[in-house]
Amino acid sequence: MDEKISLLETKLQNTEKEVLELRSLTGGTPRxxxxxxxxxxxxxxxxxxxxxxPLKYRRVxxxxxxxxxxxxxxxxxxVKGMYFFRFSMFNNLRSVPSSVVSLMKNSERLTSVWDTSGSDSNDMGSNAVVILLEVGDNVYVELQANRIVYDDGMNYNTFSGFLLFTV
Incomplete structure:
Protein backbone atom coordinates (compact mmCIF):
# COMPACT_ATOMS: atom_id res chain seq x y z
CA MET A 1 0.00 0.00 0.00
CA ASP A 2 2.86 2.39 0.86
CA GLU A 3 4.40 1.72 -2.53
CA LYS A 4 1.13 2.59 -4.31
CA ILE A 5 0.74 5.79 -2.28
CA SER A 6 4.30 6.80 -3.11
CA LEU A 7 3.69 6.12 -6.80
CA LEU A 8 0.49 8.17 -6.75
CA GLU A 9 2.26 11.05 -4.98
CA THR A 10 4.96 11.05 -7.66
CA LYS A 11 2.32 11.07 -10.41
CA LEU A 12 0.48 13.93 -8.69
CA GLN A 13 3.68 15.99 -8.44
CA ASN A 14 4.43 15.38 -12.11
CA THR A 15 0.88 16.37 -13.05
CA GLU A 16 1.16 19.57 -11.00
CA LYS A 17 4.41 20.42 -12.82
CA GLU A 18 2.72 19.83 -16.19
CA VAL A 19 -0.21 22.08 -15.22
CA LEU A 20 2.20 24.87 -14.19
CA GLU A 21 4.12 24.46 -17.44
CA LEU A 22 0.92 24.63 -19.51
CA ARG A 23 -0.24 27.71 -17.59
CA SER A 24 3.07 29.42 -18.30
CA LEU A 25 2.67 28.67 -22.01
CA THR A 26 -0.86 30.06 -22.18
CA GLY A 27 -0.42 32.73 -19.52
CA GLY A 28 -3.25 31.04 -17.64
CA THR A 29 -5.69 32.68 -20.04
CA PRO A 30 -8.61 30.65 -21.37
CA ARG A 31 -8.50 30.06 -25.10
CA PRO A 54 -31.17 31.41 -34.80
CA LEU A 55 -29.07 30.14 -37.70
CA LYS A 56 -27.27 26.86 -37.06
CA TYR A 57 -23.79 27.06 -38.56
CA ARG A 58 -23.08 23.35 -39.07
CA ARG A 59 -19.68 23.31 -40.80
CA VAL A 60 -17.34 24.03 -37.91
CA VAL A 79 -15.43 33.36 -19.02
CA LYS A 80 -16.14 37.07 -18.47
CA GLY A 81 -14.31 39.13 -21.05
CA MET A 82 -14.22 41.24 -24.17
CA TYR A 83 -15.09 39.25 -27.28
CA PHE A 84 -14.98 39.89 -31.03
CA PHE A 85 -17.75 38.48 -33.27
CA ARG A 86 -18.16 38.65 -37.03
CA PHE A 87 -20.83 37.27 -39.34
CA SER A 88 -21.52 37.33 -43.06
CA MET A 89 -24.67 36.92 -45.13
CA PHE A 90 -25.27 36.02 -48.77
CA ASN A 91 -28.47 36.41 -50.81
CA ASN A 92 -29.08 34.98 -54.26
CA LEU A 93 -31.28 36.83 -56.78
CA ARG A 94 -34.84 36.61 -55.50
CA SER A 95 -37.88 38.78 -55.96
CA VAL A 96 -39.04 38.02 -52.41
CA PRO A 97 -38.08 37.46 -49.66
CA SER A 98 -35.02 39.55 -49.00
CA SER A 99 -32.35 38.77 -46.40
CA VAL A 100 -32.04 40.21 -42.91
CA VAL A 101 -29.74 38.66 -40.32
CA SER A 102 -28.88 40.09 -36.92
CA LEU A 103 -26.21 39.40 -34.34
CA MET A 104 -27.97 38.82 -31.03
CA LYS A 105 -26.80 38.84 -27.40
CA ASN A 106 -29.29 37.24 -25.01
CA SER A 107 -32.22 38.16 -27.31
CA GLU A 108 -30.96 41.76 -27.74
CA ARG A 109 -30.15 42.86 -31.30
CA LEU A 110 -26.60 44.20 -31.54
CA THR A 111 -26.18 44.75 -35.28
CA SER A 112 -27.65 43.56 -38.58
CA VAL A 113 -27.01 43.03 -42.26
CA TRP A 114 -29.86 43.61 -44.71
CA ASP A 115 -30.31 43.07 -48.44
CA THR A 116 -33.25 43.44 -50.77
CA SER A 117 -33.56 41.95 -54.20
CA GLY A 118 -32.52 44.15 -57.09
CA SER A 119 -31.14 44.05 -60.60
CA ASP A 120 -27.89 42.42 -59.50
CA SER A 121 -27.63 38.65 -59.25
CA ASN A 122 -26.60 38.40 -55.60
CA ASP A 123 -25.43 40.41 -52.63
CA MET A 124 -23.24 39.83 -49.63
CA GLY A 125 -22.70 41.75 -46.43
CA SER A 126 -20.99 41.38 -43.10
CA ASN A 127 -20.80 43.08 -39.73
CA ALA A 128 -18.81 42.78 -36.52
CA VAL A 129 -18.81 43.86 -32.89
CA VAL A 130 -16.57 43.90 -29.83
CA ILE A 131 -18.64 43.32 -26.69
CA LEU A 132 -18.33 42.52 -23.01
CA LEU A 133 -19.82 39.16 -22.08
CA GLU A 134 -20.56 37.71 -18.68
CA VAL A 135 -20.29 33.99 -17.99
CA GLY A 136 -23.37 32.33 -19.51
CA ASP A 137 -24.20 35.10 -22.01
CA ASN A 138 -25.37 33.79 -25.39
CA VAL A 139 -24.46 35.20 -28.80
CA TYR A 140 -25.98 34.00 -32.07
CA VAL A 141 -26.97 35.09 -35.56
CA GLU A 142 -30.71 35.30 -36.13
CA LEU A 143 -32.49 35.12 -39.47
CA GLN A 144 -35.45 37.47 -39.27
CA ALA A 145 -38.97 36.18 -39.95
CA ASN A 146 -39.93 35.57 -43.59
CA ARG A 147 -36.35 36.11 -44.84
CA ILE A 148 -33.79 33.84 -46.51
CA VAL A 149 -30.08 33.36 -46.98
CA TYR A 150 -28.48 31.29 -49.72
CA ASP A 151 -25.32 29.24 -50.10
CA ASP A 152 -24.00 27.10 -52.92
CA GLY A 153 -21.21 25.32 -51.09
CA MET A 154 -18.86 28.31 -51.16
CA ASN A 155 -19.41 29.07 -47.44
CA TYR A 156 -20.64 32.64 -47.88
CA ASN A 157 -22.60 32.62 -44.62
CA THR A 158 -20.20 32.47 -41.69
CA PHE A 159 -20.13 33.16 -37.96
CA SER A 160 -16.90 33.56 -35.99
CA GLY A 161 -15.82 34.84 -32.61
CA PHE A 162 -13.02 34.84 -30.11
CA LEU A 163 -12.03 36.07 -26.68
CA LEU A 164 -9.86 39.19 -26.83
CA PHE A 165 -9.06 39.31 -23.10
CA THR A 166 -10.62 38.47 -19.75
CA VAL A 167 -11.87 41.14 -17.33
Missing part, protein backbone atom coordinates in the same frame (compact mmCIF):
# COMPACT_ATOMS: atom_id res chain seq x y z
CA UNK A 32 -11.85 30.66 -26.77
CA UNK A 33 -12.29 30.89 -30.55
CA UNK A 34 -14.63 29.45 -33.16
CA UNK A 35 -15.46 29.77 -36.82
CA UNK A 36 -18.25 28.06 -38.74
CA UNK A 37 -20.14 28.14 -42.03
CA UNK A 38 -23.89 27.70 -42.39
CA UNK A 39 -24.10 24.58 -44.57
CA UNK A 40 -22.09 21.39 -44.21
CA UNK A 41 -22.51 20.74 -47.93
CA UNK A 42 -24.80 21.31 -50.88
CA UNK A 43 -26.63 24.42 -51.95
CA UNK A 44 -29.93 26.15 -51.39
CA UNK A 45 -31.89 28.58 -49.29
CA UNK A 46 -32.15 28.62 -45.53
CA UNK A 47 -35.52 30.02 -44.54
CA UNK A 48 -37.99 31.53 -44.69
CA UNK A 49 -39.29 30.81 -41.17
CA UNK A 50 -42.48 32.19 -39.60
CA UNK A 51 -40.54 33.66 -36.67
CA UNK A 52 -37.03 34.99 -36.16
CA UNK A 53 -34.78 31.93 -35.91
CA UNK A 61 -13.82 25.06 -38.93
CA UNK A 62 -12.59 25.51 -35.36
CA UNK A 63 -14.10 25.49 -31.89
CA UNK A 64 -11.33 25.97 -29.33
CA UNK A 65 -12.89 25.94 -25.89
CA UNK A 66 -16.08 24.28 -27.21
CA UNK A 67 -18.17 27.41 -26.55
CA UNK A 68 -20.00 27.26 -29.88
CA UNK A 69 -22.79 24.69 -30.26
CA UNK A 70 -23.51 23.80 -33.94
CA UNK A 71 -26.75 22.03 -32.94
CA UNK A 72 -28.24 25.30 -31.68
CA UNK A 73 -26.11 27.94 -33.44
CA UNK A 74 -25.41 29.55 -30.06
CA UNK A 75 -22.09 30.65 -28.58
CA UNK A 76 -22.06 30.63 -24.76
CA UNK A 77 -19.40 32.58 -22.85
CA UNK A 78 -17.47 30.46 -20.37
Missing amino acids: VAFSAALRESGSGDTGPFNTAT FSNTGSSYNPSTGIFTAV
Whole structure:
Protein backbone atom coordinates (compact mmCIF):
# COMPACT_ATOMS: atom_id res chain seq x y z
CA MET A 1 0.00 0.00 0.00
CA ASP A 2 2.86 2.39 0.86
CA GLU A 3 4.40 1.72 -2.53
CA LYS A 4 1.13 2.59 -4.31
CA ILE A 5 0.74 5.79 -2.28
CA SER A 6 4.30 6.80 -3.11
CA LEU A 7 3.69 6.12 -6.80
CA LEU A 8 0.49 8.17 -6.75
CA GLU A 9 2.26 11.05 -4.98
CA THR A 10 4.96 11.05 -7.66
CA LYS A 11 2.32 11.07 -10.41
CA LEU A 12 0.48 13.93 -8.69
CA GLN A 13 3.68 15.99 -8.44
CA ASN A 14 4.43 15.38 -12.11
CA THR A 15 0.88 16.37 -13.05
CA GLU A 16 1.16 19.57 -11.00
CA LYS A 17 4.41 20.42 -12.82
CA GLU A 18 2.72 19.83 -16.19
CA VAL A 19 -0.21 22.08 -15.22
CA LEU A 20 2.20 24.87 -14.19
CA GLU A 21 4.12 24.46 -17.44
CA LEU A 22 0.92 24.63 -19.51
CA ARG A 23 -0.24 27.71 -17.59
CA SER A 24 3.07 29.42 -18.30
CA LEU A 25 2.67 28.67 -22.01
CA THR A 26 -0.86 30.06 -22.18
CA GLY A 27 -0.42 32.73 -19.52
CA GLY A 28 -3.25 31.04 -17.64
CA THR A 29 -5.69 32.68 -20.04
CA PRO A 30 -8.61 30.65 -21.37
CA ARG A 31 -8.50 30.06 -25.10
CA VAL A 32 -11.85 30.66 -26.77
CA ALA A 33 -12.29 30.89 -30.55
CA PHE A 34 -14.63 29.45 -33.16
CA SER A 35 -15.46 29.77 -36.82
CA ALA A 36 -18.25 28.06 -38.74
CA ALA A 37 -20.14 28.14 -42.03
CA LEU A 38 -23.89 27.70 -42.39
CA ARG A 39 -24.10 24.58 -44.57
CA GLU A 40 -22.09 21.39 -44.21
CA SER A 41 -22.51 20.74 -47.93
CA GLY A 42 -24.80 21.31 -50.88
CA SER A 43 -26.63 24.42 -51.95
CA GLY A 44 -29.93 26.15 -51.39
CA ASP A 45 -31.89 28.58 -49.29
CA THR A 46 -32.15 28.62 -45.53
CA GLY A 47 -35.52 30.02 -44.54
CA PRO A 48 -37.99 31.53 -44.69
CA PHE A 49 -39.29 30.81 -41.17
CA ASN A 50 -42.48 32.19 -39.60
CA THR A 51 -40.54 33.66 -36.67
CA ALA A 52 -37.03 34.99 -36.16
CA THR A 53 -34.78 31.93 -35.91
CA PRO A 54 -31.17 31.41 -34.80
CA LEU A 55 -29.07 30.14 -37.70
CA LYS A 56 -27.27 26.86 -37.06
CA TYR A 57 -23.79 27.06 -38.56
CA ARG A 58 -23.08 23.35 -39.07
CA ARG A 59 -19.68 23.31 -40.80
CA VAL A 60 -17.34 24.03 -37.91
CA PHE A 61 -13.82 25.06 -38.93
CA SER A 62 -12.59 25.51 -35.36
CA ASN A 63 -14.10 25.49 -31.89
CA THR A 64 -11.33 25.97 -29.33
CA GLY A 65 -12.89 25.94 -25.89
CA SER A 66 -16.08 24.28 -27.21
CA SER A 67 -18.17 27.41 -26.55
CA TYR A 68 -20.00 27.26 -29.88
CA ASN A 69 -22.79 24.69 -30.26
CA PRO A 70 -23.51 23.80 -33.94
CA SER A 71 -26.75 22.03 -32.94
CA THR A 72 -28.24 25.30 -31.68
CA GLY A 73 -26.11 27.94 -33.44
CA ILE A 74 -25.41 29.55 -30.06
CA PHE A 75 -22.09 30.65 -28.58
CA THR A 76 -22.06 30.63 -24.76
CA ALA A 77 -19.40 32.58 -22.85
CA VAL A 78 -17.47 30.46 -20.37
CA VAL A 79 -15.43 33.36 -19.02
CA LYS A 80 -16.14 37.07 -18.47
CA GLY A 81 -14.31 39.13 -21.05
CA MET A 82 -14.22 41.24 -24.17
CA TYR A 83 -15.09 39.25 -27.28
CA PHE A 84 -14.98 39.89 -31.03
CA PHE A 85 -17.75 38.48 -33.27
CA ARG A 86 -18.16 38.65 -37.03
CA PHE A 87 -20.83 37.27 -39.34
CA SER A 88 -21.52 37.33 -43.06
CA MET A 89 -24.67 36.92 -45.13
CA PHE A 90 -25.27 36.02 -48.77
CA ASN A 91 -28.47 36.41 -50.81
CA ASN A 92 -29.08 34.98 -54.26
CA LEU A 93 -31.28 36.83 -56.78
CA ARG A 94 -34.84 36.61 -55.50
CA SER A 95 -37.88 38.78 -55.96
CA VAL A 96 -39.04 38.02 -52.41
CA PRO A 97 -38.08 37.46 -49.66
CA SER A 98 -35.02 39.55 -49.00
CA SER A 99 -32.35 38.77 -46.40
CA VAL A 100 -32.04 40.21 -42.91
CA VAL A 101 -29.74 38.66 -40.32
CA SER A 102 -28.88 40.09 -36.92
CA LEU A 103 -26.21 39.40 -34.34
CA MET A 104 -27.97 38.82 -31.03
CA LYS A 105 -26.80 38.84 -27.40
CA ASN A 106 -29.29 37.24 -25.01
CA SER A 107 -32.22 38.16 -27.31
CA GLU A 108 -30.96 41.76 -27.74
CA ARG A 109 -30.15 42.86 -31.30
CA LEU A 110 -26.60 44.20 -31.54
CA THR A 111 -26.18 44.75 -35.28
CA SER A 112 -27.65 43.56 -38.58
CA VAL A 113 -27.01 43.03 -42.26
CA TRP A 114 -29.86 43.61 -44.71
CA ASP A 115 -30.31 43.07 -48.44
CA THR A 116 -33.25 43.44 -50.77
CA SER A 117 -33.56 41.95 -54.20
CA GLY A 118 -32.52 44.15 -57.09
CA SER A 119 -31.14 44.05 -60.60
CA ASP A 120 -27.89 42.42 -59.50
CA SER A 121 -27.63 38.65 -59.25
CA ASN A 122 -26.60 38.40 -55.60
CA ASP A 123 -25.43 40.41 -52.63
CA MET A 124 -23.24 39.83 -49.63
CA GLY A 125 -22.70 41.75 -46.43
CA SER A 126 -20.99 41.38 -43.10
CA ASN A 127 -20.80 43.08 -39.73
CA ALA A 128 -18.81 42.78 -36.52
CA VAL A 129 -18.81 43.86 -32.89
CA VAL A 130 -16.57 43.90 -29.83
CA ILE A 131 -18.64 43.32 -26.69
CA LEU A 132 -18.33 42.52 -23.01
CA LEU A 133 -19.82 39.16 -22.08
CA GLU A 134 -20.56 37.71 -18.68
CA VAL A 135 -20.29 33.99 -17.99
CA GLY A 136 -23.37 32.33 -19.51
CA ASP A 137 -24.20 35.10 -22.01
CA ASN A 138 -25.37 33.79 -25.39
CA VAL A 139 -24.46 35.20 -28.80
CA TYR A 140 -25.98 34.00 -32.07
CA VAL A 141 -26.97 35.09 -35.56
CA GLU A 142 -30.71 35.30 -36.13
CA LEU A 143 -32.49 35.12 -39.47
CA GLN A 144 -35.45 37.47 -39.27
CA ALA A 145 -38.97 36.18 -39.95
CA ASN A 146 -39.93 35.57 -43.59
CA ARG A 147 -36.35 36.11 -44.84
CA ILE A 148 -33.79 33.84 -46.51
CA VAL A 149 -30.08 33.36 -46.98
CA TYR A 150 -28.48 31.29 -49.72
CA ASP A 151 -25.32 29.24 -50.10
CA ASP A 152 -24.00 27.10 -52.92
CA GLY A 153 -21.21 25.32 -51.09
CA MET A 154 -18.86 28.31 -51.16
CA ASN A 155 -19.41 29.07 -47.44
CA TYR A 156 -20.64 32.64 -47.88
CA ASN A 157 -22.60 32.62 -44.62
CA THR A 158 -20.20 32.47 -41.69
CA PHE A 159 -20.13 33.16 -37.96
CA SER A 160 -16.90 33.56 -35.99
CA GLY A 161 -15.82 34.84 -32.61
CA PHE A 162 -13.02 34.84 -30.11
CA LEU A 163 -12.03 36.07 -26.68
CA LEU A 164 -9.86 39.19 -26.83
CA PHE A 165 -9.06 39.31 -23.10
CA THR A 166 -10.62 38.47 -19.75
CA VAL A 167 -11.87 41.14 -17.33
